[in-house]
Amino acid sequence: MTETLGPIVGVLMGGMSSERPISLKSGRAVAQALRSRGHRVVEIDVGPDLPEQLLAHDVDVAWLALHGAFGEDGCVQGLLEIMRIPYTGTGVRGSAMAIDKIATKRMLRGTVVRLPDDAVWHKGDPTPTNLTYPVVAKTPQGGSTIGIHMCANETELGAALADCERFEDAVLLEQFIDGEEITVALLDGNALPVVSIRPVSGFFDFDAKYTKGQTEYLVPAPIDPVIATTAQDHAEIAFRTMGLAGFARADFIVDEDGTPWFLEINTIPGMTATSLTPMAANATGMSFEDLVETALERAQLHTDRSDDEPSTSAHDTSPASASNGQ
Numbered sequence: 001m002t003e004t005l006g007p008i009v010g011v012l013m014g015g016m017s018s019e020r021p022i023s024l025k026s027g028r029a030v031a032q033a034l035r036s037r038g039h040r041v042v043e044i045d046v047g048p049d050l051p052e053q054l055l056a057h058d059v060d061v062a063w064l065a066l067h068g069a070f071g072e073d074g075c076v077q078g079l080l081e082i083m084r085i086p087y088t089g090t091g092v093r094g095s096a097m098a099i100d101k102i103a104t105k106r107m108l109r110g111t112v113v114r115l116p117d118d119a120v121w122h123k124g125d126p127t128p129t130n131l132t133y134p135v136v137a138k139t140p141q142g143g144s145t146i147g148i149h150m151c152a153n154e155t156e157l158g159a160a161l162a163d164c165e166r167f168e169d170a171v172l173l174e175q176f177i178d179g180e181e182i183t184v185a186l187l188d189g190n191a192l193p194v195v196s197i198r199p200v201s202g203f204f205d206f207d208a209k210y211t212k213g214q215t216e217y218l219v220p221a222p223i224d225p226v227i228a229t230t231a232q233d234h235a236e237i238a239f240r241t242m243g244l245a246g247f248a249r250a251d252f253i254v255d256e257d258g259t260p261w262f263l264e265i266n267t268i269p270g271m272t273a274t275s276l277t278p279m280a281a282n283a284t285g286m287s288f289e290d291l292v293e294t295a296l297e298r299a300q301l302h303t304d305r306s307d308d309e310p311s312t313s314a315h316d317t318s319p320a321s322a323s324n325g326q
Contacts, residue, residue, distance in 0.1 A: 006040055008040050008058055008059050009059070009062075010041075011044065011063045012044050012066055012076065013027020013043065014047075015067070015069075017068025017071060017072075018068060019067035023065055023066050023068070024045075025272045026272055033288055034292060037293050039293075039296070042059065046071065050079065061085065061296065062080055062086070063296055069099075069141060072266075072268045073096055073099040073100075074095040077089075081302065081303045081305075084308070087299055088296060088299045089248075090302075091245065092302065094244045097242055098265050099141050100140050100141055101138060101141070101172050101264050102172055108237075108238060112234065114234070114262060115262055116175040116263075117174070119131070120171070120172060121170065122169060128173065131173065133153055133157075133176075134176040136150055137149045137160040137161060137172070137173055139168045140170055141168060149164070157173075177253040180196060181197040181252070182252050182254055182260065183195050183197060183276050184249065184252065185247065185249045186236065187247045188246070188247075188298070189244070190236070192277075192284060194219070194221040194280075195279055196217070196222060197215060197276075198217075198218065199216075217274075224258060227258045235252075238250055239265070246267075248266060249269035250263075271292070278291055
């Protein structure tokens with residue numbers, strides 16, 4: 001009897017954004033986890049030749065470990081929709097909105113989710129003079145704390161804007177909320193236990209995020225259960241409002257009054273040794289391998305195409321039946 005081989009899983013990593021190094025770490029960890037479960041895996045470092053790589057490796061389903069531009073913003077999702085290759089996570093529309101912090105906040109206006117006040121600065125505009133300091137300057141599509149500056153005065157803001165405009169033409173200027181950082185991971189829109197983030201010193205910056213020992217993570221977070229439940233509820237509202245899928249992670253600041261203020265939601269959260277989503281999943285008894293395999297099982301297409309065959313439509317795209325029509 002001929003042995004039936006499983007689908008070829010392409011783990012898409014690296015990419016062409018400033019978050020490339022973190023994406024490579026995430027992708028390699030995901031690939032290793034999938035192989036440990038017996039899946040056929042090919043690691044693909046994403047570049048302009050991605051369509052050729054997908055065809056050459058005969059990829060049946062894509063596990064997206066990409067962060068930032070061209071990977072988390074709907075670009076690669078659109079390509080995979082056209083090629084009819086099911087993929088993990090959120091579709092084109094939700095990805096494009098969620099990566100943009102300004103668009104996300106505008107989408108969540110009118111909900112119960114608490115949002116810091118903000119203004120938007122555009123390249124070429126003068127440095128704003130009517131702000132209440134401190135403020136946080138953020139590139140709208142930045143991630144991994146890249147392009148984020150804490151500004152105590154107008155001089156510091158001017159320097160921050162000069163740095164941010166190297167990445168994008170618009171900058172989000174946000175009310176500074178003093179408090180404890182927490183994060184809520186979600187799986188299929190359901191909140192996992194809250195993680196408390198406590199840097200050893202100072203701001204939860206790039207080094208604190210990706211250097212072991214620089215930040216203490218506590219899960220379940222040792223905070224008032226009412227605050228934790230509120231953050232979880234608001235994370236689920238954001239997930240539904242944005243039209244997300246698979247797993248995601250929403251970040252909050254809890255102020256001294258116990259109010260969780262929503263900061264952003266990530267549709268492809270990190271999958272490194274210090275990443276928060278695997279940490280939250282583990283608190284429920286779900287191993288890293290379980291989480292990675294669950295994401296694979298949820299892989300799908302999000303857009304129907306009129307020339308689809310029944311077996312490759314968005315209604316039948318599990319890895320077991322996935323096909324790219326080759």
